Amino acid sequence: xxxxxxxxxxxxxxxxxxxxxxxxxRLIPLAPRPDARCTTAADLWRQLxxxxxxxxxxxxxxxxVRVAINQAxxxxxxxxxxxxxxxxxPPITGG
Numbered sequence: 001x002x003x004x005x006x007x008x009x010x011x012x013x014x015x016x017x018x019x020x021x022x023x024x025x026r027l028i029p030l031a032p033r034p035d036a037r038c039t040t041a042a043d044l045w046r047q048l049x050x051x052x053x054x055x056x057x058x059x060x061x062x063x064x065v066r067v068a069i070n071q072a073x074x075x076x077x078x079x080x081x082x083x084x085x086x087x088x089x090p091p092i093t094g095g
Contacts, residue, residue, distance in 0.1 A: 007082035016090045021050060030082060038079030041067040041086050064091045
């Protein structure tokens with residue numbers, strides 16, 4: 001008998017975010033929310049504490065970090081569904 005799979009999303013970090021976190025990709029379970037709202041990309045950012053630690057100053061998703069859900073840019077408040085891929089992309093500089 002197999003266990004039911006836990007609803008999860010794949011999280012990908014790029015560039016400086018990946019370096020700061022020390023990982024580039026993880027499968028993260030979608031925890032049920034007590035208020036019955038869907039988990040959003042901004043919720044996931046806070047859950048993973050991506051805005052804390054060296055070089056970071058807040059638990060809130062910075063306005064300069066872009067969010068992509070299933071390879072399409074999305075608002076941080078967009079709801080997530082099991083199986084989604086969520087990417088956090090820092091500002092890109094260069095010439």
